Amino acid sequence: MQDAILRLESNTVDVVIKTHPFAEILYWGPHLQHFSPQDASSLARPVANGRLDVDSPVTLMAELGHGLFGSPGIEGHRLGLDGSPVFTTTGVQQQGQTLTVTAEDAQAALRLTSELALDASGVLTVRHGVTNLKAQPWQVDRIAVTLPLAERAQEVMAFHGRWIHEFQPHRVELEHDSFVIENRRGKTSHEHFPALISGTPSFGEMQGDVWGVHLGWSGNHRLRVEAKTDGRRYVQAEALYLPGEMAIDEGETLWTPRLYASYSAHGLNGMSQQFHRYLRENIIRFPDNKPRPVHLNTWEGIYFSHDPAYIMKMADEAAALGVERFIIDDGWYKGRSDDRRALGDWYLDENKYPNGLTPVIDHVKALGMEFGIWVEPEMISPDSDLYRAHPDWVLALPGYAQATGRHQLVLNLNIPEAFEYLVERMSWLLGEHDVDYVKWDMNRELVQPGHHGKAAADAQTRQFYRLLDVLGKRFPRVEFESCSSGGGRIDYEVLTRSHRFWPSDNNDALERNTIQRGMSYFFPPEVMGAHIGHHKCHATFRQHDIAFRGLTALFGHMGLELDPLTVDEQEREGYRHYAALHKQWREVIHTGTQWRIDMPDAATLAQGIVSDDKKQGLFIVSQLKMPDYTLMMPLRMPGLEASAQYRITLLDHPNIRLTGEGGHTMRKLPAWMDAPQTASGEWLMQAGIALPILDPETAILIGVERV
Known part of the structure; x- marks a missing residue:
């Protein structure tokens, strides 16, 4: 049936689904300019010797009854019976870029409704509903959303953490078996943020194919990415049920939480920008259309x-x-x-x-x-x-x-x-x-x-x-x-x-650099509270000057966390300065496109935000500890208009000084800091600008404006 092959498409991402006799995603990747449903026949799989005599698909529900031999998408029973359902498609409805597939297992008396929607942002949302069609309750052990991954997605990035140390990224290579995250704390948790990113080896901010998923659920959860013994890969996400917690009575439907998924051929920035756009257009709703107040x-x-x-x-x-x-x-x-x-x-x-x-x-x-x-x-x-x-x-x-x-x-x-x-x-x-x-x-x-x-x-x-x-x-x-x-x-x-x-009870600016960067992979700055705390952090007792604290809080929804009556005038002036600086730039920060920038030194974090019209850009470089090299590497500024000319401006810095007597300061500043300078957007994106040598736990803020 040619109409069994359907496509959801956007300007950047396509999803191709085989709907009969069961629903299976055949393709999730870059937008296809010349797609025809008959193309999908090229992916008809061979059957390996020494195994089952039929093909074993990874369907939308990943049923064990297909011979999956991996983690199934559904587990449960009815007093020990009806414990291995296999769903056959009974109805398909497509409206625009939304697809609803209905399937049933008459033997197990269960109906499966799968909803898939591909947003214009490129974000795919998926959820399942399982309906009990028999008088006896069906005890639910697991219901998960399963999405296939390309075989080249061999590296996994996830996030660990704890109180005052959230959103810490880590990576694992996945050639065999599974990588699993489980949270049983009853809330989304500091420890196990419900997200996984899988991609081509060594994917970075600006390069690599990446598939990122986030489970929209505030309770117990399980996320899994698996490399099957036949080389196929998939990611799975679910609400995690405690023993005996969930059963479906006759006629009732249990819906999974929505899984939000973003594919990008342009690294982590492309993935994040799709998530940010999706949230801004579909989820984030402020009562009044006004700037986010300090x-x-x-x-x-x-x-x-x-x-x-x-x-x-x-x-x-x-x-x-x-x-x-x-x-x-x-x-x-x-x-x-x-x-x-x-x-x-x-x-x-x-x-x-x-x-x-x-x-x-x-x-x-x-x-x-x-x-x-x-x-x-x-x-x-x-x-x-x-x-x-x-x-x-x-x-x-x-x-x-x-x-x-x-x-x-x-x-x-x-x-x-x-x-x-x-x-x-x-x-x-x-x-x-x-x-x-x-x-x-x-x-x-x-x-x-x-x-x-x-x-x-x-x-x-x-x-x-x-x-x-x-x-x-x-x-x-x-x-x-x-x-x-x-x-x-x-x-x-x-x-x-x-x-x-x-994001964290920790207002330590050094820790906040990592916490806020980790959160930025899935959330835009306008919903991320970022406060300037006391010069001696209440969580860590580490001390930072007002410049580092103020600049660190700039790229979020800014606030202060302190008693302003107990600080000296220098601190007060700093609070005034950074509140005003945030207000000056917050429209760009809260509506623009965010870019995290790969730097050759892991101790240097760089990011920027460019306005939608590409007239303005704001870039920050934070030096977390002693740099590996005696010179800072150039800062490339992504997201600008290649043919436009931009004026480069030093907006804020930690009192950078020159010295001819040794010590930690420089003998000579980069040329653009000595005299006004302009450059093309193409040059700034591809070559960049030289950076001053920064001390540990300091930051520098740079603006560009189209001339």
Whole structure:
């Protein structure tokens, strides 16, 4: 059947699918200019001797019943029966670049609905729905989305991490067997960001074929990339279910989370740029079409010590520094004097705020700033009025002692009364106060999560989504930040309900360089919170000058994390300077095309952002430690218009000086730093500019503007 071969296409990427008698992706790669469905017959596979006498396809569901002998896409049973389904296509519907394939296994009484959509950005989204067609429940062990990879995808890049050390990349060569990431912490997690990148050996920022996938899911997950013994390769992603957690009743459909996939023939930058474009056009939605406001968050400034008069003085100084949104962090509600008590008691602490929050909010608004506040609704302290009244509201399995984390337990959102309590208290907070912004935290993993004696990690995640959906509909102009101890809940699904991420509780500028670069592979700068902290980092005690801290925070959604009343005038001037610099460039930063730049020295990180019209570009070079070489290598500036002329400008630097007496400084600066200079975009992209010699833990900012 020639109509069994269908294509989804974009300007950069094509996906070719064989739909009958089962659905199988035959091709996922560069756009094909001269494709004909009959071309697909060239990929009809031979059958090897010594094995099965029929071909074994890697279908959309990767059923074991086809003789896959690898990791199947579906595992489950009905009281021990119907445990090896094989789906045969019963219907195909294509509308534009969206394809829906329906398949059934009459013996197992299961229906499979597979939805594939190729966006104009080049991003492919896939999800499966499995429907039970019999009276008895079908127990689900696994349902995964499987995508084939080209045989040349022999290197894998993934991300590890921990609290205050998120988004750390690592690579493995994959010639045989599998590479697996599993997360069982009940949230997206600091440790195992749900993404994998596979590509040609030594793929880089600017070169190589890469296939990147991200699972849009905020709970337990498993990602796998496998090299089969026959040489074929595939990537698999799924929500991970705890034993007995998931069953489908008759007529019910269980949908997998969406898998987002980006192929690029132009290295990691091409992959990232497709993901960024997809998010900007399909997922990221801010309540107002306005610049992202510069923040000041009070946490590292005052912690739990809340005095309204003092906070209003902080707001005065924040406004003078150029802050546009002022956020009161943890410590505003009843009995919250430290992190050992009061979570769940979402009533104002009248001892701290005898006149209520409104005078503080009015003061902040009168200064021309928006107002934000911190909450952690999913948690409950054992030392709280809520726990004393409802100890049975804890998410737990009966008969086991729950370990606290940060002295807290988790509130079971599957209990209707607990859910409605949070809706009522959050509605009081957001409905009776002029709140523009909510910093939504979540500081504890799910240990033995249970509801009615059964595992309930998946259900807890879905109830969290429902809670945000209810509040988002009720308060559509309020922005929400997904915090979760920093990088613990950052993914595309929670981004459909929030507007900003807090990548890490670590404001150390040196650590932030790696953390923010890792996050940039999948997220654009406008949703990445990047704060200038105290000169002595509260997380690491490492100290950096204001220039390094300010420049590191520039390429995200900028904020301050400190008490501005306690710093000297030099620091204040630095905050003013970098807030103003961010405002000057934020339209480019938050709408332009981001480029990470390969440098020959691993201690040197370089990146840039070029405006969509290619009139302006902003580039930063950060020196993380002592360079390997005595000279910096030239900086090439990708993304410019080849035929245009650009003026090169030094925008910010760490007080670079010359010396003729030895030491760490230079005898002579690069020529473009001594006198104004222009060059063609082609020259800047291909040859670049010479860089000054940078000291460890410093950065330099360079602008280019079309003339």
